[in-house]
Amino acid sequence: MGHGHNHHGHGHAHPKVEGKNLIISILLNILITxxxxxxxxxxxxxxxxxxxxxxxxxxxxxxxxxxANVLSKKKASTTKTFGYKRAEIIAAFVNSATLIIVAIILIKEAIERFISPEEVESNLVIWLSLLGILANGFSVFLIKKDSKKNMNMKSAYLHLLTDMLASVAVLTGGLLMKFYEIYWVDPLLTLIIAIYLIYMGFDLLKDSTRVLMLFTPNTIQVQHIVQTITNLESVKNVHHVHIWQLNEDEVHLEAHIDFTLDIRLSEFDKILSQIEEELYHKHGITHLNIQPEFGKCDSKHVIVQD
Incomplete structure (x- = not known):
């Protein structure tokens, strides 16, 4: 069985994220909370x-x-052959799920307050919301660059960004309550914050779930990959294809390839290198695991199979 690692992928991989900015953001959020x-x-x-x-x-x-950021930097071992490469995907899944859970709780609380409105001390609300805007705004600034590197940091960034926007909403409500005594704006803003949390969290939850469930990445069409390999002169058929995303840097493919001739192992290595180049540059596949076949009696028409 041929196995290929595409070394061209090093420039494509995301650089590791420093944890210092996360620690600062954690301390700031403890103070705000x-x-x-x-x-x-x-x-x-x-x-x-x-x-x-x-x-x-x-x-x-x-x-x-x-x-998750710390674990993702640990090296693989005989008991963990992939290391902790999925730690940050799990973190993104957990964080996006908590965004939605918190939003549901907020919706419940907002409805109850609509039914039984209460007077609010607006001055304290205004000053504390200003503190939230400043602290969360600084955290957003720290994390923004790292949020483009992987789902984990994006989930942290979304939490902080929605916090900052929530504080802006609370400040707006505090000012309306102070100068116009419009107290129903308090639960209304809570409801708006909750809906926004669901909106922001759902896409990230969906993306992280796709990776954890080993689904084929959205950007990849299996039929196009099969056609790319089949176009090679010595390839007769491609079947039993599996494509999955290990993390945000690595996309793996395994497949059976039926050859037109009973080729030598050295010839297969050359073809494997050619396939590796084609799939990396055209489809972003970084790791290949190919089973070569000639005259083997199995189903050649099943493209995808468990």
Missing amino acids: ASQVVGGLISGSLALLSDALHNFSDVLSLIVSYI
Whole structure:
């Protein structure tokens, strides 16, 4: 069985993320959460307590992201042959799921407050929301560059970004309550924050689930890959194809290839290198595992099979 690693992929791979920015963001979110819980209880602001709950979920999510970031740098071993390459995908899945869970809790709280509105101490809400905007804004600035590197950092970035936007919404509500005594805006803003969390979290949850379930990446068409390989002169048939994404840097392919002639092993190595080049440059496949066949009695018409 031929196995190929495409070494051209090194320039394509995402650089590793430094954990220092995550630690700073964790500490800032702990400060914000504690302040908002105390302030929310004193002021009676549901929006502030909702924001505090969201910030607390962010603290947990950022810790998960940091641990995953550390684990992803560990080397493979005989008991963990892929190392911890999926740690950051799992973190992204957990973090996006918590975004949606928190949003559902916020919707429930907002509906209850709509039914039974309460007066809110707006001054405290305004000052604490300003603290949230500044601290979360700084965290967003720290994480933004890293968020483009992988799903894990993107999930952390989304948590922080939605926190900052939530604080802006809370500030708006505090000002409306202070100057116009419009107290129903508090649960309304909570509801808007919750809907936005679901909107932001769903796509990331879907993407991380696809990777964990070993689905073929959206950017890859199996039939196109089969056609690319079949176009080679010595290839008769391609079947039993599996394509999956190990993490955001590696896309693996395994397949059976039926050859037109009973070729030598040295000839197969040359063809394997050619296939490797074609699939990397045309389809972004970084790892190949090819089973060569000649005259073997199995189903040549089954492209995909368990």
